[in-house]
Amino acid sequence: MSEAIQERADRADVIDGEAVAAAVRETVSEAVDRLRSEGVTPGLATVLMSDDPASETYVRMKQRDCEDVGIESRHVEIDTDAPQSELFETIDELNADPAIDGILIQRPLTEGVDEPAALRRVDPEKDVDGFHPENVGRLVTGDPRFVPCTPLGIQRLLIEAGVEIPGSDVVVVGRSELVGKPLANLLLGRGDDADATVTVCHSKTDDLAAHVSRADVVVVAAGVPELVTGEMLAPGSTVIDVGINAVGEGDDRELVGDVEYESASKVAGAITPVPGGVGPMTRAMLLRNTVTAAARQSGVDLDLE
């Protein structure tokens, strides 16, 4: 075997999040056409109260995605030094606005704002992020309405990668409300897309490598650059990297995940890249949740796969 072929044989399959996201957008676009033919124009409001450049980028990307699939988007920007009552009033107005089906409060909010109170204020029927306690509770009790976009995107990537989720050992590294906890609940649910055995690890876990090394699927959402390395993984496992960390300065600046890609891709069977893995799926699932919200609020029967 030539060295080049050997090299390829030793490498994991790359799970292409951009391609899967494009397919989701296509389905969403068809759903938007169906809604429009019934006189319904789906609308998403994005609310930004932060001067974090990454958040500004994500919100811009979400607006562009909406435009691509025919969803109307409205953006509200609130000064970081405004009182939090201004944010709450904005949420109240969007809740009452019939042109808005989905509301997204970009996280993290600026320091000093009561984020849980803001998330509780969003009408649960417009909560396309799935962060309202009512929607969290529904997911936990096995009756999901809106599921957070990143976990939903990860589940779809696993399916597209051919992972047999029922019965598989999934280790989730990270216990955030945004990813770790909802993903664990989603994959613990019943059904062909779930029924997994899930372990959630975190910064106080005693021996992370011991857990990771026996997993069929490892999802890393810890916010620690390159925390999981190839030597921790079981050969052939599926690795989903949720981390997006900017490292280096100037010309050396690059995005790396929470997984050390170089070593992990020599051991794993399949792996998501950063960028181009989970991030595009988070955005695609937001579009999907928004058309679902529009259909629910208008009473149109959409049969989204």
Ligand SMILES: Nc1nc2c(c(=O)[nH]1)N[C@@H](CN(C=O)c1ccc(C(=O)N[C@@H](CCC(=O)O)C(=O)O)cc1)CN2
């Ligand atoms: N209200 C919410 N806030 C946040 C969420 C969320 O789901 N809802 N998730 C994250 C950030 N996030 C969405 O807002 C997000 C992160 C990354 C991407 C993405 O497409 N990333 C690209 C790389 C982009 C770049 O060059 O920087 C990729 O991975 O390929 C989209 C959305 C926190 N806040």
